[in-house]
Each structure stands twice: as structure tokens, then as C-alpha cells.
Amino acid sequence: MSGLNAPFFADDAVATPFWWDAARPNGTNADDIPSTTEVAIIGGGFTGLNAAIVLARAGKQVSVFDADAPGWGASSRNGGFLGPGWAFFDTAMQHGEDVARRVVEESFESLQHVKDVVAREGIDCDLKVVGYFKGAMTPRIYDSLGRNIDRISKVMPCDAYMVPRSEQHKEVGSDLYHGGVAMPGYAGIHPAKYVRGLAEAARRLGARVFGQARVTDLRQADGTFAFKVQGRDVRARQVLIATNGYSGALLPYLKRRIIPVGSGLVATEELPPELMNRLMPKQQMLAGSQRVVTYYRPSPDGKRIILGGRVLDMSGTDRSNVANATYIRSLLLRIFPELAAYKISHYWHGQLGFTFDHLPHVDTIDGVYFAGGYNGTGVARASWLGSRIANRMLGNDDGRTVYGDLAFPSRPFYNGKPWFLPLAVWYYGMLDRWDQR
Numbered sequence: 504m505s506g507l508n509a510p511f512f513a514d515d516a517v518a519t520p521f522w523w524d525a526a527r528p529n530g531t532n533a534d535d536i537p538s539t540t541e542v543a544i545i546g547g548g549f550t551g552l553n554a555a556i557v558l559a560r561a562g563k564q565v566s567v568f569d570a571d572a573p574g575w576g577a578s579s580r581n582g583g584f585l586g587p588g589w590a591f592f593d594t595a596m597q598h599g600e601d602v603a604r605r606v607v608e609e610s611f612e613s614l615q616h617v618k619d620v621v622a623r624e625g626i627d628c629d630l631k632v633v634g635y636f637k638g639a640m641t642p643r644i645y646d647s648l649g650r651n652i653d654r655i656s657k658v659m660p661c662d663a664y665m666v667p668r669s670e671q672h673k674e675v676g677s678d679l680y681h682g683g684v685a686m687p688g689y690a691g692i693h694p695a696k697y698v699r700g701l702a703e704a705a706r707r708l709g710a711r712v713f714g715q716a717r718v719t720d721l722r723q724a725d726g727t728f729a730f731k732v733q734g735r736d737v738r739a740r741q742v743l744i745a746t747n748g749y750s751g752a753l754l755p756y757l758k759r760r761i762i763p764v765g766s767g768l769v770a771t772e773e774l775p776p777e778l779m780n781r782l783m784p785k786q787q788m789l790a791g792s793q794r795v796v797t798y799y800r801p802s803p804d805g806k807r808i809i810l811g812g813r814v815l816d817m818s819g820t821d822r823s824n825v826a827n828a829t830y831i832r833s834l835l836l837r838i839f840p841e842l843a844a845y846k847i848s849h850y851w852h853g854q855l856g857f858t859f860d861h862l863p864h865v866d867t868i869d870g871v872y873f874a875g876g877y878n879g880t881g882v883a884r885a886s887w888l889g890s891r892i893a894n895r896m897l898g899n900d901d902g903r904t905v906y907g908d909l910a911f912p913s914r915p916f917y918n919g920k921p922w923f924l925p926l927a928v929w930y931y932g933m934l935d936r937w938d939q940r
């Protein structure tokens with residue numbers, strides 16, 4: 504019994520990521536945990552494993568510890584969107600044009616980094632450049648997306664282009680939007696296959712990757728770091744924290760800076776090919792312009808639609824899963840009303856790591872390295888910053904990144920419990936509805 508009881512669920516629907524059907528993260532248990540290691544990486548997702556690959560290639564003795572199975576966190580649950588971040592330009596402008604330019608340049612480098620790692624390590628993960636279309640919810644938003652492209656083009660070359668409503672059906676078979684912006688360089692990936700391939704590559708290169716290995720009690724001790732893994736004492740010369748949205752209480756400094764935010768996704772049952780061709784004529788990555796984000800894509804085999812949006816209740820009870828899936832399905836039906844006749848085969852959710860300035864951060868906290876805070880754009884950026892911070896740990900020039908130069912902000916009265924999220928989602932939802940009135 505899946506516990507997913509609602510008429511729109513398929514009989515065999517499950518509350519696990521669609522991606523796990525092909526690549527379920529599996530954990531090795533912690534029996535052979537070492538008592539010392541040169542480098543300890545806490546968290547076995549894109550960040551931790553990309554770092555492990557760089558460090559192991561450099562000959563370091565590396566141990567990756569994941570509290571669950573390696574890849575179990577956001578890295579095997581995400582939408583698999585992987586793109587050059589034109590959208591980051593505006594966010595980064597809070598630090599001026601130079602930082603904004605570097606942020607966009609690094610987003611291109613991130614995408615290239617993933618392509619390189621996948622090719623070099625021979626990872627079979629359905630990585631494909633397919634393009635991306637963001638639909639404007641109102642004519643005014645369409646104009647503002649156009650102005651954004653103009654603004655970026657004045658600073659750097661930009662291949663994003665506007666698609667008017669009259670041409671929109673070439674991008675997406677929906678009447679919801681008033682045109683939108685197309686970004687041709689965008690890619691899609693099967694995230695669970697990618698993270699599994701990273702773990703295999705790290706192991707091949709000599710890194711030890713442990714599952715069921717929660718790290719606690721991290722502290723400095725006699726010029727090294729000491730911590731416990733499932734109650735056992737371990738020492739390491741260097742430590743990288745790569746826990747992003749699952750960081751919890753490991754370091755109070757991070758607790759005050761990383762905001763865990765929930766995102767839920769549904770996958771449809773397999774749809775008729777002619778319907779898929781009409782709804783997703785380019786088989787590309789898609790989203791709407793709403794502040795409370797909705798993103799969707801075809802499954803890599805082009806047979807299903809996968810759609811994600813914000814969810815607040817991450818308890819994972821049957822009741823909350825059904826309520827979340829009902830909400831996410833309503834977003835799907837708003838775009839494609841004809842999908843009311845089709846069932847949902849999977850619902851799942853995961854935790855993103857947000858930051859108060861909406862930018863990722865690379866930091867060193869009392870000698871402990873950290874990379875994270877990808878704000879929902881970690882497929883490329885976690886991979887990239889995992890490899891950058893590893894180079895930083897090696898003392899290489901390749902460790903430089905714009906995200907290492909920015910102050911990492913917190914807010915008064917924030918201590919790891921995002922009490923303001925329901926309020927923020929309500930507020931931004933209201934602004935979205937106001938835009939569309």
C-alpha cells in the first residue's frame with residue numbers, strides 16, 4: 504500500500520521520486536567507518552561527490568559520509584533542470600554589474616562542468632541540451648522579461664529570445680501564457696542516475712563513500728577535526744560540509760543562514776505519444792513566470808510529464824503527501840486542463856537550501872569548508888561549487904569563485920526554523936494573483 508489514496512492516483516502510485524524507479528539511492532552501512540581520514544565530506548549529493556572526485560584525483564584520502572544513502576537528498580529528487588542562469592543576473596545585480604556578469608559567466612561554466620564530468624566519468628544520465636521556455640503570466644510580465652533580456656544584452660552576449668503569444672504553441676501546448684522567453688542552451692538530466700554515477704566515479708577513484716553515516720558533534724581538536732559517525736569517533740585533517748537543504752544543526756553558523764524550503768513534484772502516468780507531442784512539442788524544460796514557482800518537463804523517455812512547485816508540509820505523512828499532490832496536480836491542470844483524464848503515478852518532495860540574498864555561498868567557518876545555498880538551482884551550481892571548493896581545499900587557483908567573495912548574510916531572529924515561509928508563500932501567491940487579475 505502506497506498510502507496515496509485519491510481518485511487521481513494510479514493504482515500502483517508511489518510516494519517516492521520517479522527517478523528512483525531507475526536509480527534508487529542505496530546506502531552501504533557504517534560498519535567499516537575509519538577512525539581517521541585525510542578529508543571528510545559530510546553529505547553525499549552533487550556538492551560532496553563532485554568535491555570527492557576532485558580530491559581523490561589529486562591523491563587525497565577522502566571519506567564521504569551521508570546520513571542516509573549517498574544521493575538520497577535533493578540530488579536524486581530534483582527536476583533535473585540544468586541551465587545557463589540568465590535569471591540570476593537580476594538577483595546578482597544587488598552586488599553590482601561586475602558580480603552579476605561573473606555570476607552569469609559561472610553559470611555557463613557550471614553547465615559545462617557537468618557536461619565534462621558526465622563525459623569524463625562515463626555517466627549514463629540522459630543529459631541532453633533541449634532548451635527552456637518560461638511562460639509569462641501576463642502581457643506586462645512578458646514586457647518585463649523582454650526588458651530583462653535587453654538589460655543583460657547590454658552587458659554581455661545573451662542568446663535568450665522572446666517568443667510572442669502567437670508563436671507560443673511551438674514551445675508549449677498551453678494557452679495559460681502571454682508569450683515568454685526561450686533559452687536554447689538549457690539542458691535536462693536524470694538526476695538520480697547522475698548522482699549514482701558520481702558516487703561510482705568517486706569510489707573508482709579511491710574515495711570511500713558511506714551511507715547510513717550521520718555525522719554529529721563536529722569540533723576542532725588539536726589542529727584536526729573530530730566528530731562522530733553513528734557514535735564512532737573519527738578525525739580528519741580537512742572537513743567539507745555539503746549538506747545544503749538538509750544541514751540541520753551541524754553548525755549553528757549555517758543554521759542561521761540556510762533556509763530549508765520544500766518542493767514537491769508529481770509524475771503522470773505514461774501519456775499517449777500524440778498528446779505528449781502536442782503539449783511538449785520541443786520536449787524541453789518549462790516553467791511559468793510566477794513568483795511561487797511552477798516548473799515542468801518531460802521524462803527523459805518523453806512519455807510522462809513531471810511538474811514541481813512549492814510545498815510547505817514536509818512531514819511525509821500519507822495525509823500531507825495526498826494534500827501536496829492534490830495541490831501540485833492543480834498546477835498541472837491549470838497549464839494542461841486535458842490532463843484531468845490521466846492519473847498521477849508518483850508524488851515526492853525534497854528540501855532546497857535557500858539563502859537570504861538568493862545566491863549560493865562558498866565559505867570557511869572556523870576552518871571547516873562549506874558550499875551550498877543553491878536556491879533551487881543546484882544541479883549545475885552544486886556540481887560546480889563542489890569541484891571549486893575541493894580545489895580551494897587543495898590550495899589551487901581553480902578554487903576561485905564569485906560565490907567565495909560575497910558576505911553570507913543572516914537575519915535577526917532566524918535560528919534555522921523558517922517560521923516566515925507560510926507567510927512568504929501566501930504573500931508571493933497573492934502578488935501572483937494580483938498580477939493576473
Ligand SMILES: Cc1cc2nc3c(=O)[nH]c(=O)nc-3n(C[C@H](O)[C@H](O)[C@H](O)COP(=O)(O)OP(=O)(O)OC[C@H]3O[C@@H](n4cnc5c(N)ncnc54)[C@H](O)[C@@H]3O)c2cc1C
Nearest residue numbers: 546548549550570576577578581582584718853880881882
Ligand atoms: C524537489 C526539488 C527540485 C529541485 N529541482 C531542481 C532543478 O530542476 N534544477 C536545479 O538546478 N536544482 C534543483 N533543485 C536543487 C538541487 O537539487 C540542489 O541544489 C542540489 O541537489 C544540492 O546538492 P547537495 O549535494 O548540496 O545537497 P543534497 O543533495 O541535498 O545532499 C545533502 C546530503 O547531506 C546529507 N546529510 C545531511 N546532514 C548530514 C549529516 N549530519 N551527516 C551526514 N550526512 C548528512 C543528506 O542525507 C543528503 O543526502 C531541486 C531541489 C529539490 C528538493
